[in-house]
Amino acid sequence: MKIRYLLLLVLAAVVVFNSCEKVDPPYIENVDYCSGDKKVLLEDYTGHQCVNCPTAALLAHTLQDDFCDRVVIMAVHAGYFAQPTSDPLFSSDYRTEAGNTWDTFFGNGAQGNPNGLVNRIPINDNYVISPGNWGTAIAPLLQQPAEAKMLIKNEFNSSTKKLTTKVTTTFLESMEGNIQLLVCLTQDSIVSAQKNNNPDAGQTPVEENYVHMHMLRTTLNGNWGESVNGGNTVSNGDVFVKEYTLEFKEEWIPKNCHIVAFIYHESNKNVIQVEESPVLN
Amino acid sequence: MKKIVFISAVLYFMATALHAQDFLKRSEVHGSFETDVMFYQPDNALGITDSTINGNNFGFNAFADIIYTLDNFSAGFRYEAYLPPIAGFDTQLEGQGFPYLWATYNTEKYSFTVGNFYEQFGNGLVLRTYQEWSLGYDNSINGVRVVAEPVKGLIFKGVYGTQRYYWSKWEKNGRGVVKGVDAELNFNDVFKFMSDAKLQLTLGGSAVSKYQADNNPFYKMPKNVGAFAGRFNIGIGKFNFTSEYAYKINDPSAVNNYIYKDGQGFIFTGSYSTTGLGVFAMFKRYDNMSYKSDQAVTGNALDINYLPALTEDHTYMLAAMYPYATQPNGEIGFQVQVNYKIPKKTWLGGKYGTGIEINYSQINDIDRQKVNDTTGINQNGTLGYTSEFFKFGKTIFNRDLTVKIDKKFSKNLKGIYTYINQQYNQDVVLGHTGEPNVFAHIGVIDMTYKFTSKKALRVELQGLWTKEDKQDWAALMFEYTISPHWFFSIADQYNYGNDIAEDRLHYYTGSFGYTYKTTRVSVTYGRQREGVVCVGGVCRQVPASNGFSITLSSNF
Numbered sequence: 001m002k003i004r005y006l007l008l009l010v011l012a013a014v015v016v017f018n019s020c021e022k023v024d025p026p027y028i029e030n031v032d033y034c035s036g037d038k039k040v041l042l043e044d045y046t047g048h049q050c051v052n053c054p055t056a057a058l059l060a061h062t063l064q065d066d067f068c069d070r071v072v073i074m075a076v077h078a079g080y081f082a083q084p085t086s087d088p089l090f091s092s093d094y095r096t097e098a099g100n101t102w103d104t105f106f107g108n109g110a111q112g113n114p115n116g117l118v119n120r121i122p123i124n125d126n127y128v129i130s131p132g133n134w135g136t137a138i139a140p141l142l143q144q145p146a147e148a149k150m151l152i153k154n155e156f157n158s159s160t161k162k163l164t165t166k167v168t169t170t171f172l173e174s175m176e177g178n179i180q181l182l183v184c185l186t187q188d189s190i191v192s193a194q195k196n197n198n199p200d201a202g203q204t205p206v207e208e209n210y211v212h213m214h215m216l217r218t219t220l221n222g223n224w225g226e227s228v229n230g231g232n233t234v235s236n237g238d239v240f241v242k243e244y245t246l247e248f249k250e251e252w253i254p255k256n257c258h259i260v261a262f263i264y265h266e267s268n269k270n271v272i273q274v275e276e277s278p279v280l281n
Numbered sequence: 282m283k284k285i286v287f288i289s290a291v292l293y294f295m296a297t298a299l300h301a302q303d304f305l306k307r308s309e310v311h312g313s314f315e316t317d318v319m320f321y322q323p324d325n326a327l328g329i330t331d332s333t334i335n336g337n338n339f340g341f342n343a344f345a346d347i348i349y350t351l352d353n354f355s356a357g358f359r360y361e362a363y364l365p366p367i368a369g370f371d372t373q374l375e376g377q378g379f380p381y382l383w384a385t386y387n388t389e390k391y392s393f394t395v396g397n398f399y400e401q402f403g404n405g406l407v408l409r410t411y412q413e414w415s416l417g418y419d420n421s422i423n424g425v426r427v428v429a430e431p432v433k434g435l436i437f438k439g440v441y442g443t444q445r446y447y448w449s450k451w452e453k454n455g456r457g458v459v460k461g462v463d464a465e466l467n468f469n470d471v472f473k474f475m476s477d478a479k480l481q482l483t484l485g486g487s488a489v490s491k492y493q494a495d496n497n498p499f500y501k502m503p504k505n506v507g508a509f510a511g512r513f514n515i516g517i518g519k520f521n522f523t524s525e526y527a528y529k530i531n532d533p534s535a536v537n538n539y540i541y542k543d544g545q546g547f548i549f550t551g552s553y554s555t556t557g558l559g560v561f562a563m564f565k566r567y568d569n570m571s572y573k574s575d576q577a578v579t580g581n582a583l584d585i586n587y588l589p590a591l592t593e594d595h596t597y598m599l600a601a602m603y604p605y606a607t608q609p610n611g612e613i614g615f616q617v618q619v620n621y622k623i624p625k626k627t628w629l630g631g632k633y634g635t636g637i638e639i640n641y642s643q644i645n646d647i648d649r650q651k652v653n654d655t656t657g658i659n660q661n662g663t664l665g666y667t668s669e670f671f672k673f674g675k676t677i678f679n680r681d682l683t684v685k686i687d688k689k690f691s692k693n694l695k696g697i698y699t700y701i702n703q704q705y706n707q708d709v710v711l712g713h714t715g716e717p718n719v720f721a722h723i724g725v726i727d728m729t730y731k732f733t734s735k736k737a738l739r740v741e742l743q744g745l746w747t748k749e750d751k752q753d754w755a756a757l758m759f760e761y762t763i764s765p766h767w768f769f770s771i772a773d774q775y776n777y778g779n780d781i782a783e784d785r786l787h788y789y790t791g792s793f794g795y796t797y798k799t800t801r802v803s804v805t806y807g808r809q810r811e812g813v814v815c816v817g818g819v820c821r822q823v824p825a826s827n828g829f830s831i832t833l834s835s836n837f
Contacts, residue, residue: 012439012462019460019490020507020530027501027533027541027662051708059661066499112712123577132538132661133577139498200657 031139034068037146040138041262041274043074043117044214045108045128047081048090048194054201054210056114056131061213063135070142072276073214074186074260076102079109089193089208098184099216101223119271120264127269147173152259152277161248163279165220166241167261169228174235178266182225183244185217185279188256217252220244220259228263254279309350313836315414316343319367324808324827326786338828340367344414346381356384363417369814369823370417371580373447380445381412381421392428397421400440402463402487405587406527406546407508407572410444415814416821418581421445422459434470438463444574444583457493457574459585481516491574491585500539500662506532508544508572508586524549527570527586533662534576537569537610540665544569547670548589559620565591568647568668571609581819590818591616592642593683595701597725598756598774599745603705605644605679607818613673614644633689640683646674646709677718680704693732699725707750711813721747735764746778753778768803769793774810800835 044060046053057075064071077094084093103109106117106127115128118137123129129137151168167183194210196202202210219225221244228240248254262274319340323330341364348357362377363370383396399421401409412419424442431437441460443451465485469475475482487510495502512525529544548565572586591614592605618640625634649658649666658666682702689695701723707713726742743756758772774788790807811825 009437009462009464019492019505021503021505023501023503023531023533023541025541025664027539029497029499029501031498055657058657062660130535130579132535135499135539135661136497136535136577143498198657 028066028135029139031143033066033070033139033142036070036142037149038142038144039070039072039146039274039276040067040119040141041074041117041260041271042071042134042138043076043102043120045076045078045103045113045115045117047077047079047083047113048092048094048192048210048212049083049085050081050113051195051197051205053081053114054194054196054207055198056116057213058198058201059131059134060116063138066135067138067142071138072260072262072274074184074216075212075214076108076216078103079113081109081113089206092192094190094192094212094215096216096218098219098223119274120269121271145172146273147171147175148263148273150261150263150273150275152261152275154259154277154279154281156248156254156279158254161254163246163248163254163259164243165246165259165261166243167275169240169242169263169273171234171238171240172236174233175265175272176233178227178231179229179234179263179272180225180266181221181228181240181242181261181263183220183242184260185220185246185252186214186258186260186276187217187252188213188215188258189253190215190256214258217257218246220246224266225264227266304351307351310347311350311837312345312347313834314343314345315834316832317341317367318831319826319828320830321368321826321828324825326783327808327825327827329825329827337365340365340370342367342370342414342417353387354384355387358382366417368826369821371447371582371821373582374417376448378448380419380448390430392426394426394428395424397423397445398426398440398442400426400438401587402438402461402489403465403485403510403512404523404525404548404589406525406548406570406589407487407489407510407529407586408440408459408461408463409587410585411587413816413819416581416816416819418819418821419445420582420584423451424459432471434467436463436465444585446575446578446583454494454496455575456578456583457491459489459491459574461487461489463487479518481514483514485512486510489572489585491572493574493576497576500533502533502576503531506530506572510546519553519555521552521554522550529570529572532569532572532576534571534573535579536571536573537665538659539661540569540659540663542569542665544572545670546570546586546588557622557624559618561616561618561620563591563616565589565615566613566647566670567607567609568611569609569665581821588818590815591644592679592681592818593618593640594815594817595683597699597723597727597741597743598758598772599743599754600699600701600723600725602745602754602812603703603707603710603719603721604813604815604820605681605705605818606710606813606815606820608644608646608678608709611647611649611668611674612644612678613647613671614642614678616640616642631688631690636685636687638683638685638687640685641681643680644678646676646678648672648674676706676709677704678706678709694728694730696729697725697727699723699727701725717749719747719749721745721749737762737764741772751776751779751784766796767793772807776810799837800833802831802833805830805832 060073076099078099082095084091108128111128118129149170153166155164190212191209193208196204196207257279258276260276262271264271321338343362345360358379359381363374366374381397385394399410410420410422422442427439429437439462468482490507492505495504508529510527514523527546531541533539533541545568550563553560567588573583575583588607595601621637623630623635648669652664656663685699687697703721705719707716723745729739731737739760741758745754754776756774760770762768771791779785788808788810792805794803806829809826812823813820
């Protein structure tokens with residue numbers, strides 16, 4: 001065999017072998033996510049019969065920590081795995097009209113839970129993002145400047161069980177098109193059975209006392225909200241105030257509830273800004 | 282002067298024409314075409330209504346492959362159209378164009394290719410690009426390939442390029458660039474003293490790397506991810522052994538939940554073959570071996586490598602209901618197959634002999650342990666897990682026992698009898714989260730009767746019994762063939778045991794086809810049940826549908 005072939009092979013192998021990078025921990029980029037006013041909405045589409053969903057919920061919380069609490073989580077129970085069954089453990093129905101509508105529109109259930117929406121922005125023409133890609137989708141959004149500020153003021157009357165929510169939106173950039181405001185009620189610490197295959201999240205295959213967090217309970221202004229600007233161009237500094245009331249149901253424990261409000265472009269559903277505030281301040 | 286110009290021009294054109302004639306004589310053009318058309322219609326029982334079809338009552342997949350050859354030079358292209366793709370094919374395929382263009386120049390010792398090409402190193406554990414029309418799968422590399430065989434039995438390969446991703450053009454800082462080298466040495470060809478040796482020995486090795494810019498703002502991504510493999514093939518008389526081991530450096534991706542563990546792949550096969558008896562055994566283990574040229578992509582696209590499947594590929598209608606899809610994130614398993622031909626003119630063999638095939642395969646999850654007390658198994662942004670190499674995980678992904686007997690009763694009548702016992706993990710394999718494992722018994726009787734040397738009737742009677750999924754099925758098929766041109770077939774799959782009475786549906790089909798030389802046309806009408814189609818462990822979902830399908834194929 002001619003020596004030149006060996007040399008050529010060695011050279012090629014050296015080139016390929018050198019094309020190898022070992023990454024040392026920590027594996028997550030050291031970026032300061034604590035500065036910046038923009039927040040990101042992570043909708044975790046889930047169901048009590050979805051065995052992989054507790055892992056996704058753990059991930060959502062990890063990401064919330066990683067991103068310095070600038071991620072607002074909303075657990076939307078919808079689709080096949082959220083259906084109640086004849087088994088008493090899973091007889092509760094945590095689905096909501098809004099959640100079902102979004103699930104159909106964005107196609108979460110059709111693509112198999114768990115999955116989610118990150119600011120309702122599609123990646124590769126697909127709104128639905130698998131949990132593994134949540135962090136990757138959130139990070140660049142948090143590095144963008146906030147285009148609006150939102151302030152939520154909740155007043156809960158414990159005798160009438162009536163909540164009044166005032167949402168003030170201040171735009172920091174001008175923008176065109178119809179901008180919608182959607183106001184939602186979420187609830188933490190709902191103890192109920194959940195199918196589970198992750199020992200870190202509880203008993204497997206069923207955690208009978210699973211603590212559901214960030215569960216969407218209802219919306220205060222319909223499935224898609226209402227326009228804040230009536231379709232008119234908004235300018236930097238424009239302020240819009242909207243107020244809603246909600247009568248609490250028995251099962252909605254005020255101290256465990258939050259209002260999640262977000263504004264989005266009606267044309268593409270992309271979320272501009274999101275804010276969260278406890279019902280009881 | 283004008284005459285000289287005129288004569289010169291005539292001579293020039295004559296010479297050119299003669300040259301052109303010679304050129305044309307040495308040129309060859311070959312090609313193949315296929316067109317698959319599907320017309321959908323509403324079917325309330327399947328939940329398909331006018332509103333769900335929503336005007337999309339037509340699917341069209343077509344390709345044409347053309348190859349031109351002139352002496353050592355060859356070039357070709359493939360045209361593809363998915364307008365729109367047939368239901369079940371990835372919607373990103375929608376469009377038409379020329380995704381495959383290439384030119385190759387071969388000499389005795391070298392081959393140079395530019396453009397698109399398919400290539401495989403060894404078993405494919407670190408590199409295999411291929412096209413599978415029935416899956417809508419194509420991961421061809423667009424770039425340069427050099428193959429050198431300086432001496433017979435010693436082959437070097439080098440590839441460099443980017444992979445096809447549906448119709449998306451490669452852009453800088455987009456999907457990765459793939460480069461790789463492979464060498465294979467056949468000792469019996471290279472070394473004279475081994476040319477007649479009983480021992481047949483081949484060794485090979487590969488190194489592949491992908492480069493992708495780190496656009497990930499969250500994770501620290503390795504821009505260069507390398508994978509290496511070594512292999513051997515030893516033949517000694519009636520025995521043959523092959524093995525390949527592959528190692529991949531940290532490759533966090535959407536497929537493996539962005540863990541930084543290294544990857545390993547290992548396959549070992551052994552076989553023994555003698556008159557009337559064949560024994561085949563295989564062991565494999567894949568651990569974090571998804572290797573794609575884009576870390577954010579999931580699904581059947583941009584795979585650099587291929588992980589060979591191990592389970593028996595079933596083709597009968599009901600036997601193919603639960604096909605196994607290779608789990609690149611981790612699986613360990615084995616397969617054993619024995620083929621025995623009971624000699625003819627014995628009590629069991631009868632006049633013509635009897636063939637028996639027994640195949641058993643089992644695939645489990647790999648063993649997975651926490652890397653430390655505070656890190657969950659497979660937690661993103663960590664090393665993921667640790668795993669003992671030969672330890673089987675507790676979760677069974679697939680288990681399959683197949684016993685097949687084929688028997689010829691007379692000159693005109695023969696039969697194949699198959700029993701399959703299967704355990705199938707729908708949760709993992711199909712992503713049907715939370716659904717229980719399927720335990721199924723499947724039986725098939727396949728009889729063929731030849732009326733004449735050209736006319737034959739084949740009948741299949743099948744049953745599938747399970748308490749899970751959609752419970753019990755029965756199927757019947759009649760296929761009448763008039764060689765070499767015609768076939769007619771009717772079939773029905775009946776989900777008679779479904780726990781839900783209104784879902785006890787018949788999935789009937791009728792089809793016929795005509796073949797003339799290398800051209801074949803077939804027409805099918807009926808219901809397609811929801812399911813999965815797999816080729817070599819790579820699968821795609823097929824939705825339920827009802828309607829006509831027409832397939833036309835030809836080659837020249």
